[in-house]
Amino acid sequence: MDISVVIPLLNEEESLKELHDWIVSVMQSNSFSYEILFIDDGSTDKSWDTIKKLASINTNVRGIRFLRNFGKSQALNAGFAKADGDVIITMDADLQDSPEEIPELYNLINSGDFDLVSGWKKKRYDSVISKNIPSKLFNWAARRTSGVKLNDFNCGLKAYNKIVIKTIDVYGEMHRYIPVLAKSAGFSKIGEKVVQHQPRKYGHTKFGMSRFINGFLDLMTVWFISRFGRRPMHLFGALGVLMFIIGFGFAAYLGIDKLFINPTGRLITDRPQFFIALATMIIGVQFFIAGFIGELILRTKRQQQRYYINEEINTTD
Template sequence: MSSLPAPDISVVVPLYNEAESLPELVAWIDRVAADNGLSYEAILVDDGSSDSSWVVIERLREEYPALRAIGFARNYGKSAALYCGFEAARGEVVFTMDADLQDSPDEIPAMRRMILDEGYDLVSGWKRTRHDPIGKRWPSKFFNWTARAVSGIRLHDFNCGLKAYRLKVVKAIEVYGEMHRYIPILARQAGFRRIGEKAVEHRARKYGCSKFGLERMVKGYLDLISVSFLSRFGRSPMYFFGSLGTLMFLLGGGTTAWIIAAKLWKQAHGLALRPVADQPLFYLAIAAVILGVQLFLAGFLGELVNRVSSDRNRYLIDRRL
């Protein structure tokens, strides 16, 4: 496969139980590429669908030679699907979009020009007008506001599935867990700072229903904490755990020494004194010392894990086209 000429664009489409929308989506991508004189590859990543999605993909493969596909043995999640799609991508510009037809392939030419002509490393879609229930729109607004405040990246819609990347960007980042929401943050961490945004068309869902529930908001904020922590201390966890552990150890140790010294001074001068073991502050100080040591050891363990862990996750793929 490496001997084949690289296409102009790669379109990575993670999907889960989207059999009805796939024929229309692939035909749409093919039409946009043909109208704009672009060679392309469409990489469909079936995230362990339980419907007939893979059967549909096999049928589409006969009609569209530019179609490639990866099928997971079980449902790993959108981040895993994007990770494997990025590994397989070869196009000069790589696009991601959802398979539910809410993202429009008609945006591809303009976003490609932003990458090639305007020098952006990543262009994120902005669903300025959303065709989603209010129960999804308002939590999403608050989530995006929080992500902007924490990351400093001025994007309106971090979680928009429609994005465009230079090929070197997708090869440099590692999308894992639920981090697909924070790909712009991961890209900036990798050194790609030319991040732009384009208002894109958002369409109402035509088939089926959303595969994401309210639990994604909880996961989103937990992941935001994780990616913020990793951006600052991912390479040197000792800076965080060691500093906090040292502070607690010194605070607890100093308090313990002060309590004992105060008792000895009162004892030497014949003053009334309170037994050390009867003072709650003494136990708090001891607890601080113990926690300080544990945090310091956690920093050491984090450094060891950093040195010996693999740089890549692996997912079980049992089908390819």
């Protein structure tokens, strides 16, 4: 199979039929073999009924329905697990991503020049204050922190070589950082393509300003995992050694001063250096313990189910 189109969605019943017909038109005009995977992330409208109708008339449509809303990352993870195409295209269900971009994205991946190609909505139709400016700040911080030189980490329109999505693990709210996760896994051929961004035609956005706050927090998580996820003791141990050395230095100074320089002076416990020494040595020990616990968790962790599927259509294990 040439292409799998993975579409996570939440309450997008109005746009699904139009999006399906648009994708099918593009696939047929380019003679692609394809599948469309709709992942219903706990919709409360008639999105799932629409998906079932589409699947009944088009056997290339596959559907996954979560028991409740688990988040976009979990929806993508479920779609990636079921995708069979050589090239996987992800897009949002709100018609703001154009299926007309699919052939060029496919060719970029199929050529072997790229493992992953991310869309760049250079011209946006979103609110400047609530979305554009925060998005620019977020993308700048993501570039500086991750080292991945992309202009638009948040763009839902991306293309992947199949091996990428079968290797990386998308969890939490890490869908924004799939290129960073891919780079951390060893996929260095990451590209970017300017794509058309369209005004929202139906409904309203499901993401508020909180996504940027969560995004920055997730960025710190990605930074930590990419650098110390396999060796947490290297970070916590180094901090522990530093804090313990500082504390031991103050303690040694107090001891030498009391024994040899000013034995009749005030008590050690009356001096602020004593509390600095005590606090820093305790913190140093705590960092060491955190590092050891991190190493133990890393070696004993088990895969946990992060979402629960209610129904599936035309899917196989």
